[in-house]
Amino acid sequence: MRIRFEKDLPFLLFALVCASTVAALPQVESAWSGIKEVYGEQDFGLRILRELMLLVLVAYAFFEPRLRNGALSSTVLAFLAVIASYVLFEIGYALYLDLPLVVPMAGLRIFEYLPLALIGFVTSRLGAGSYIINRFAHFLRYYIALQAVLAIAQALWAPPLFGVSFFGGGRPFGTFVSPNLFGATMATCALLFALVPGMRKWVAVSVFLALLSGSRTAFISSLLVVYFQIYAVLRPRDRWALVMPAPILAVGALVLASSPLLSGRDDADPTQDGRIDLWQRVFSEQMHGPADLLFGWGLGLSSNTINVLYGAEYFKGQFDSDSLYLFLLNGYGLIGLLAYLLFLWTTTRTSVHPNKGLVVMFILVAGLTFNMWEYFPQNAILMYLWGMVLGTGNRPVSSPLQAEGMFRPSRF
Numbered sequence: 001m002r003i004r005f006e007k008d009l010p011f012l013l014f015a016l017v018c019a020s021t022v023a024a025l026p027q028v029e030s031a032w033s034g035i036k037e038v039y040g041e042q043d044f045g046l047r048i049l050r051e052l053m054l055l056v057l058v059a060y061a062f063f064e065p066r067l068r069n070g071a072l073s074s075t076v077l078a079f080l081a082v083i084a085s086y087v088l089f090e091i092g093y094a095l096y097l098d099l100p101l102v103v104p105m106a107g108l109r110i111f112e113y114l115p116l117a118l119i120g121f122v123t124s125r126l127g128a129g130s131y132i133i134n135r136f137a138h139f140l141r142y143y144i145a146l147q148a149v150l151a152i153a154q155a156l157w158a159p160p161l162f163g164v165s166f167f168g169g170g171r172p173f174g175t176f177v178s179p180n181l182f183g184a185t186m187a188t189c190a191l192l193f194a195l196v197p198g199m200r201k202w203v204a205v206s207v208f209l210a211l212l213s214g215s216r217t218a219f220i221s222s223l224l225v226v227y228f229q230i231y232a233v234l235r236p237r238d239r240w241a242l243v244m245p246a247p248i249l250a251v252g253a254l255v256l257a258s259s260p261l262l263s264g265r266d267d268a269d270p271t272q273d274g275r276i277d278l279w280q281r282v283f284s285e286q287m288h289g290p291a292d293l294l295f296g297w298g299l300g301l302s303s304n305t306i307n308v309l310y311g312a313e314y315f316k317g318q319f320d321s322d323s324l325y326l327f328l329l330n331g332y333g334l335i336g337l338l339a340y341l342l343f344l345w346t347t348t349r350t351s352v353h354p355n356k357g358l359v360v361m362f363i364l365v366a367g368l369t370f371n372m373w374e375y376f377p378q379n380a381i382l383m384y385l386w387g388m389v390l391g392t393g394n395r396p397v398s399s400p401l402q403a404e405g406m407f408r409p410s411r412f
Contacts, residue, residue, distance in 0.1 A: 001224045005064045006128045006229055009119070012060060014385065017143060017377045020175060020185070023047045027177040035386065036158040043177050050376050062123075069165055070122030077274040086339075087111070090332055094299040095101065099315065106309075109302030110373035111325075113383040115311040120387030124353075129388045142290065144189055147174040151160040151182070153208050163214055171214045182365070183218025186210040188378045191362050195355050203229065214222055224365055228358040249313040284320045296333035324367030327374075348350035353392035359385055 023046050030036070061067040070076075087108065094104035123129050151172035158170035162179045165171050171179040174186075178321060190206035193199040203225065210222035234241075286297040299308050300306055302321035312320060322326040328337040366372050373379045 002375055005067055005123065006131055006331055007135075009132050010059065010139060011051075012057050013116075013132075013136050013380075014139035014143070016050070016057060016380055017140065019050045019053045020377045021143075021146065021261075022052050022175075023376070024177045026176060028173065028175055031173055031177075032154075032158060032160055034161065054113065054115070054380075057119070059310045060120050061115070065299070066126060066273065067119060067122050070125060071079055071118050076121070079081045084112075086332075087113065089297065090299045092335070093295055099100040099298055099300070102309070103298065103300040103303075103306055105300065106305035109303060110303060110327070110371075113373070115377075116380055117383040117386055117387030117390075121383040121391035122387075124388045124391030125393065129392060133192070133388060134196050136247045137193055137202075140189060140192065141404055144186075144202060144209070147186065148205060148209055149181070150174050151212055165212060167212075167213065172209075172212055175211075179213040180215045180217065180370070181378075182216030183210045183213025184221070184375065185219035185371065185378045185381075186213065187225065187366070188362075188381050190222055191358065192357065192381060194225050195227055195385070200229070217366060217368075220369075221362060221366045225358070228355075228361075243341065277289060279319065282317065283397070287318045292333075294333045294335055296329065296331050296336070299331040302330040320369060323369055324371045324373060327371045347386065347390045351389050351392050353389045356389050356392070359389045366385075 008189070017247055025046055039396040047227070052224075060093070061071065078267075081348075091104040093102065120129070123132055151174050152167075154170060154172035155165040156168040156169045158172065160170040162171040162173065171177045172182060176182040176185065186206050186209040190203050190210060192200040195207060207222040207226060210218040297317050298315070301315055301318040306315070306318060307320060312318070312319075321330060325337060328340055332339075335396070344360055344364060348356055363372075363386060366378075366382075372382060
């Protein structure tokens with residue numbers, strides 16, 4: 001049997017994303033019944049499916065010769081070695097602080113879907129990035145259609161466990177454990193559709209679902225996609241009219257996202273939910289010197305996994321970070337945080353992908369109020385997109401499908 005990743009990979013990516021429809025079924029059933037489960041009491045049995053599908057993808061990449069050879073290049077191995085070295089240092093530092101091994105291991109969750117970024121990078125370098133993302137987007141339409149049916153039904157009739165939607169029912173959660181995860185994934189799907197020509201109506205559907213969720217992060221992220229879509233259709237000489245008011249539009253979006261009108265809840269104002277006070281208290285208690293600032297004060301202490309296993313604030317220095325950047329500062333210190341931002345900047349400098357600005361800005365903004373690398377399937381989609389954009393260099397290798405004329409622009 002001959003493996004052709006150009007044909008197989010879009011389906012495998014779609015199957016991985018679809019694992020989210022069954023991974024949280026017990027929690028979704030409870031929410032429909034009017035029961036809001038506590039994180040520590042949730043059933044995690046079905047969630048093993050997402051890890052199994054990830055293993056299938058990794059195994060596939062290993063057995064596909066071109067993917068394996070691209071992933072084992074000297075440049076990639078050197079990059080992974082640098083990351084691994086610093087991560088091992090942070091694990092040792094966490095153990096030195098007498099934290100159980102499960103804590104620093106939980107802090108590694110942001111790397112769980114890094115293999116997808118590596119696969120995206122290699123496929124893009126092989127010249128098949130556009131074809132694969134095109135086919136993946138066409139499969140993803142069925143996923144969005146299912147989420148749309150469920151979300152509208154929930155927005156009309158579901159119990160208002162998470163707040164009230166502007167349709168009168170509860171805030172929709174689709175096949176997720178909360179509206180925030182649902183909205184973040186819908187905004188990410190809008191980003192993916194925006195990268196494929198001719199799929200604006202699916203961008204619109206995904207943006208609508210993101211707004212319907214009432215999530216602040218989903219609202220801001222989806223508006224970012226819309227902003228770049230409008231920017232792309234304007235003539236170059238007219239784009240300044242959209243760039244100039246961008247800061248004002250950003251502030252207005254933040255204010256609107258925090259209003260009960262959109263979120264359907266009275267505690268949407270981030271200055272009133274007690275989280276900022278918690279952050280200030282943890283920072284004042286844990287940052288005792290340059291070492292705490294540079295290297296963090298305990299890898300994994302701000303992971304949602306630890307909050308689920310032990311409860312909030314079980315360990316000294318533990319807190320609910322939400323923000324990716326607070327998570328990095330807590331676990332990897334200022335060095336890790338700056339390294340992450342530097343890698344984002346490097347992506348924009350080295351990539352020639354036409355939509356690199358949108359992808360990088362989306363990743364940058366989505367992490368402000370949401371630890372997106374901990375949440376499935378948003379992390380899976382974004383990791384692949386990041387790798388694909390980074391792999392679009394100045395001299396990509398031509399794809400066999402492109403050479404044979406098998407790739408065609410979307411007609412939808």
